[in-house]
Amino acid sequence: xxxxxxxxxxxxxxxxxxxxxxxxxxxxxxxxxxxxxxxxxxxxxxxxxxxxxxxxxxxxxxxxxxxxxxxxxxxxxxxxxxxxxxxxxxxxxxxxxxxxxxxxxxxxxxxxxxxxxxxxxxxxxxxxxxxxxxxxxxxxxxxxxxxxxxxxxxxxxxxxxxxxxxxxxxxxxxxxxxxxxxxxxx
Amino acid sequence: xxxxxxxxxxxxxxxxxxxxxxxxxxxxxxxxxxxxxxxxxxxxxxxxxxxxxxxxxxxxxxxxxxxxxxxxxxxxxxxxxxxxxxxxxxxxxxxxxxxxxxxxxxxxxxxxxxxxxxxxxxxxxxxxxxxxxxxxxxxxxxxxxxxxxxxxxxxxxxxxxxxxxxxxxxxxxxxxxxxxxxxxxxxxxxxxxxxxxxxxxxxxxxxxxxxxxxxxxxxxxxxxxxxxxxxxxxxxxxxxxxxxxxxxxxxxxxxxxxxxxxxxxxxxxxxxxxxxxxxxxxxxxxxxxxxxxxxxxxxxxxxx
Numbered sequence: 001x002x003x004x005x006x007x008x009x010x011x012x013x014x015x016x017x018x019x020x021x022x023x024x025x026x027x028x029x030x031x032x033x034x035x036x037x038x039x040x041x042x043x044x045x046x047x048x049x050x051x052x053x054x055x056x057x058x059x060x061x062x063x064x065x066x067x068x069x070x071x072x073x074x075x076x077x078x079x080x081x082x083x084x085x086x087x088x089x090x091x092x093x094x095x096x097x098x099x100x101x102x103x104x105x106x107x108x109x110x111x112x113x114x115x116x117x118x119x120x121x122x123x124x125x126x127x128x129x130x131x132x133x134x135x136x137x138x139x140x141x142x143x144x145x146x147x148x149x150x151x152x153x154x155x156x157x158x159x160x161x162x163x164x165x166x167x168x169x170x171x172x173x174x175x176x177x178x179x180x181x182x183x184x185x186x
Numbered sequence: 187x188x189x190x191x192x193x194x195x196x197x198x199x200x201x202x203x204x205x206x207x208x209x210x211x212x213x214x215x216x217x218x219x220x221x222x223x224x225x226x227x228x229x230x231x232x233x234x235x236x237x238x239x240x241x242x243x244x245x246x247x248x249x250x251x252x253x254x255x256x257x258x259x260x261x262x263x264x265x266x267x268x269x270x271x272x273x274x275x276x277x278x279x280x281x282x283x284x285x286x287x288x289x290x291x292x293x294x295x296x297x298x299x300x301x302x303x304x305x306x307x308x309x310x311x312x313x314x315x316x317x318x319x320x321x322x323x324x325x326x327x328x329x330x331x332x333x334x335x336x337x338x339x340x341x342x343x344x345x346x347x348x349x350x351x352x353x354x355x356x357x358x359x360x361x362x363x364x365x366x367x368x369x370x371x372x373x374x375x376x377x378x379x380x381x382x383x384x385x386x387x388x389x390x391x392x393x394x395x396x397x398x399x400x401x402x403x404x405x406x407x408x409x410x411x412x413x414x415x416x417x418x419x420x421x422x423x424x425x426x427x428x429x430x431x432x433x434x435x436x437x438x439x440x441x442x443x444x445x446x447x448x449x450x451x452x453x454x455x456x457x458x459x460x461x462x463x464x465x466x467x468x469x470x471x472x473x474x475x476x477x478x479x480x481x482x483x484x485x486x487x488x489x490x
Contacts, residue, residue: 021320022346025356057323057341059348060433093345096433099418 007046007169010083011038013067014054022058028065035070039078046078046167047185048107053084065098067115072103075164079185081106081113091116104164113184120165127156128165136183154185157182188220189213189253195228200446200483203235204453204474207242212475214245220252227259233369234304234483236273237380238448240306244362245384245478246279256284270296272305276365301328302370309354309364309383319348322368326377329370330488342437343379344366345485349430350381350482358385358479380483387449388412388480409446409470412447412454416463434484435463441486448474448481 014020017035039048050067058066071080082094085107091114098105098117105116113132118129130146131137137145143153157180160166166182173179191213205315213221223239225231231239246253255277257265265285268274272293274283293305304325307318323344330336336482347366354364364383371378389408406414419432438445438458445456445463453471456463 019320021317021318021323021344021348021392022354023344026312026314026352027316057320057344059319059352059430060344061352061430090341092436093341093433096436100251 007044008049008093009042009045009047010049010051011035012051012053014052017055020054020056022055022062022066023155024059025061025065028062031062031066032069035066036073036109036167039070040072046169048078048080049083049186050080051084052090056093058093060093060100061098063094064101067094068097068101068103068105071105071164072101075103076162076167079106079167081108081185082116083108085109088114106165113186115118115165120160120163124156124160124165127153128160131160131182131184136181138179138181142182167170187218188222188252189216189218190222190284192224193226193229193231197224197230197232198235199232200234200238200448203238204448204471208285213251214242214249214476214478215309219250220254221246222254222256224446225258225264227263229259229264231264231268231273232371233303233367233378234380234446236268237306237365237367237483238477238481240276240365241275241362241382241384241479241481242477243281244278246408247280248362248384252280252282253278254282254284260285260468262429266292269293270300270305271303271367272297272307276306276308276363298329302372304323304366304368306365306367309351309366309381311355311358311361311363314355316442318366319344319351322347322366322379325368326370329377339441339486342441343377346434346484347381349434353388353430353480354367354381354383354385354418358383358420360385360479362479364479375488377486377488378483379388379486380481382479382481384479387478388415388447388482389449408449408452409454409468411454412449413463413468416456438484441488443487444485446481446483448477450478451476 016031088109091107095116102118103119107114107116139150139154139157143150161168161182167185168180168182170178171181189210191206191210194202243253269288270292274287275291275293299303304322319357323340327336327340328345330339351366358364362384366381368379415431416435439462442458447454451474453474457467459467
């Protein structure tokens with residue numbers, strides 16, 4: 001995970017819950033509302049890392065309503081990811097929630113990103129895998145590394161952005177123009 | 187003259203409960219306003235049967251019938267067990283108990299102290315018990331704590347219970363309480379988890395969603411629809427909801443759990459296969475005596 005202190009903030013899910021376990025649609029919606037207020041209060045942030053430290057168990061309904069819906073709300077503009085997952089055993093219900101909602105959700109385990117939810121299209125699979133290894137890239141860099149045309153690389157990255165797999169930030173290119181750096185949410 | 191349902195003088199699980207109920211006229215639909223449930227000496231009621239009986243007794247009371255539970259073995263055996271499990275405490279006040287209702291219930295003294303069971307817990311539509319699935323799953327965790335997969339097992343149980351209980355709160359549309367219960371049967375190496383409600387049945391809520399689902403699902407039989415709900419997920423709500431039953435099945439099948447879904451006049455019994463619950467391992471029993479609501483039980487295999 002690379003550092004972007006100016007545009008990343010971390011929220012601890014347990015701070016928004018009244019016990020270690022989260023379940024049910026209604027409670028998920030309650031927690032979602034509280035998280036939403038916290039997100040809206042953090043203007044200027046691009047990435048919200050949701051730490052699940054201290055959360056013992058969640059069911060699919062809670063995971064979907066509390067967090068996956070948050071990711072879906074901000075898809076393409078801000079990013080939501082899960083951090084501090086103890087191990088892969090805890091992923092199943094998060095995975096089911098993301099898959100059912102058709103909303104990708106990035107989960108970080110041992111410093112490595114894992115994409116939960118629906119798989120990308122066949123045409124974008126290789127690009128996403130490359131990005132998960134690489135962390136971030138411009139379209140120009142990606143086109144060189146994967147031997148794609150610039151237009152093709154740009155299109156694929158934009159699709160992955162719009163579908164919720166990646167985010168991007170605007171930067172000034174060496175030539176003085178605007179270019180986008182696409183990155184894994186985290 | 188009361189309609190009498192007599193249970194057998196041995197273990198009574200959901201199967202034997204239905205056998206006893208089917209041996210007479212429908213206690214719920216028959217115009218006779220008196221019903222008597224008789225437990226001979228030696229009878230032992232298991233929790234999946236008990237939870238159906240508890241719901242049925244409340245339904246009978248709701249339609250104004252006079253109900254009696256008679257324990258021929260006196261205060262020993264099943265009477266004592268049901269007192270300890272909170273079953274007697276949950277009965278409507280108008281229900282007569284022979285020999286008599288305990289003046290001080292055993293559950294009031296011992297609630298929460300047995301690591302192998304969770305007493306019959308009401309699911310009240312107007313008062314959500316936020317900690318109920320956790321209590322149920324933690325009992326299982328304490329009992330299997332030395333297993334390598336204890337955490338995974340308790341997460342599976344938590345998921346199954348929370349999704350079932352949330353369904354009662356969200357979909358049952360009744361003021362009658364639902365119930366949840368859990369019991370480990372170490373001798374048989376099994377844990378029984380059961381959730382019951384007396385409201386809108388599972389099939390009714392699934393069929394309400396057929397307007398927004400693929401037409402092929404409208405052609406499914408009731409059994410196939412239930413299997414589809416547990417295999418692939420269905421919902422009457424949009425936005426990705428409806429995966430709850432499927433995830434329950436995904437967790438449960440890992441522990442070779444048999445699943446029984448009692449509907450109004452039928453039951454679907456799903457046995458796990460290598461790829462989950464499938465239509466060819468689903469067994470339907472039709473023409474059962476009417477019982478409102480949905481009554482779901484999972485039998486987790488614990489081994490050893």
